[in-house]
Amino acid sequence: MSDAPPSSFTRYPAGGEAFPHKDLTGISELAPWQILYLLDEAEQWVTLNRQATKHVDALAGLTIINAFFENSTRTLLSFEIAGKRLGADVVNMHAAQSSVKKGETLIDTAATLNAMQVDAIVIRHASSGAVRLIADKVDCPVLNAGDGRHEHPTQALLDALTIRQWMRARGEEEFNGLKVAICGDILHSRVARSNILLLSALGAEVRVCAPPALMPAAIEQMRVSPYTNFNEAIDGADVVMMLRLQNERMSGPFIPSAREYRHLYGLTTERLKRAAPHALVMHPGPMNRGVEIDSDVADSIERSAITRQVEMGVAIRMACLDVLTRRARGVPGWEPLKAEETA
Numbered sequence: 001m002s003d004a005p006p007s008s009f010t011r012y013p014a015g016g017e018a019f020p021h022k023d024l025t026g027i028s029e030l031a032p033w034q035i036l037y038l039l040d041e042a043e044q045w046v047t048l049n050r051q052a053t054k055h056v057d058a059l060a061g062l063t064i065i066n067a068f069f070e071n072s073t074r075t076l077l078s079f080e081i082a083g084k085r086l087g088a089d090v091v092n093m094h095a096a097q098s099s100v101k102k103g104e105t106l107i108d109t110a111a112t113l114n115a116m117q118v119d120a121i122v123i124r125h126a127s128s129g130a131v132r133l134i135a136d137k138v139d140c141p142v143l144n145a146g147d148g149r150h151e152h153p154t155q156a157l158l159d160a161l162t163i164r165q166w167m168r169a170r171g172e173e174e175f176n177g178l179k180v181a182i183c184g185d186i187l188h189s190r191v192a193r194s195n196i197l198l199l200s201a202l203g204a205e206v207r208v209c210a211p212p213a214l215m216p217a218a219i220e221q222m223r224v225s226p227y228t229n230f231n232e233a234i235d236g237a238d239v240v241m242m243l244r245l246q247n248e249r250m251s252g253p254f255i256p257s258a259r260e261y262r263h264l265y266g267l268t269t270e271r272l273k274r275a276a277p278h279a280l281v282m283h284p285g286p287m288n289r290g291v292e293i294d295s296d297v298a299d300s301i302e303r304s305a306i307t308r309q310v311e312m313g314v315a316i317r318m319a320c321l322d323v324l325t326r327r328a329r330g331v332p333g334w335e336p337l338k339a340e341e342t343a
């Protein structure tokens with residue numbers, strides 16, 4: 001990723017490709033302008049999705065497979081809706097009903113999908129790095145819908161789109177200097193990792209907060225400020241992003257009890273007063289109400305962006321599917337841009 005100061009972004013580099021990647025496996029692969037490009041592309045789909053008729057034929061004739069080896073509600077449904085609204089044929093492959101259960105390897109599954117001449121594969125897998133493994137074996141674009149504790153790039157993109165819309169409603173545009181506190185099970189969270197990479201790439205000031213046992217070693221190397229005291233972490237924060245305890249990725253008990261966790265790390269109305277008066281509350285879902293977040297905060301019309309995040313998820317996934325299939329469709333958007341399109 002470029003180390004250029006975020007405030008001096010070239011929006012789309014002169015003579016460069018609009019989006020040069022075959023796959024979307026992680027935010028770590030994206031330059032800041034490529035993140036902004038995907039956010040900009042998503043805006044048209046936000047508009048479409050708010051209309052009575054939400055369908056275009058951009059991806060007509062294409063086949064997209066959603067291969068989910070782990071449970072999902074939001075990501076699976078939004079990728080399915082995204083593909084269908086773009087006119088593609090969408091097939092969902094659930095691992096529980098697949099030959100994975102009979103001992104088929106991930107590579108053989110990838111070769112099988114590749115042989116079916118599909119046009120994009122969306123993958124969620126419990127193993128970090130599994131999505132990149134498949135992306136290197138198949139011809140079509142592969143999109144990471146969450147791999148282990150590694151990355152969840154479309155979640156970070158939809159979070160950034162949600163934040164940017166909120167900033168624009170307040171008359172602001174730049175992520176530069178925005179104070180974002182990401183609080184919860186940082187150790188096991190792919191959402192935290194992708195958001196840290198994205199938000200710091202765009203110039204935000206990122207704080208992470210977790211109990212000591214749930215804080216990754218050497219997290220400072222990701223250009224974040226670590227906190228174990230929740231009250232200090234959210235002090236003056238513009239955005240408070242809460243994460244659930246990822247019990248499915250824990251090898252044993254990491255916290256004494258859910259009750260004690262809520263006492264020290266739960267976002268309550270009272271505790272939220274420590275954040276900036278305008279602070280936005282976010283959560284990628286699924287939520288554990290009464291543990292990391294109280295219902296009156298999660299359901300607050302003034303403060304919570306949780307349902308808005310879900311809405312932005314469809315638009316971001318439409319943008320990613322559209323952009324990544326342009327090369328195969330032979331439409332503009334991946335070849336060098338014209339001079340007047342560059343900043």
Ligand code: CP
Pocket residue numbers: 071072073074075076146155284285286
């Ligand atoms: N945020 C998220 O990834 O939710 P799902 O697990 O429901 O897809």
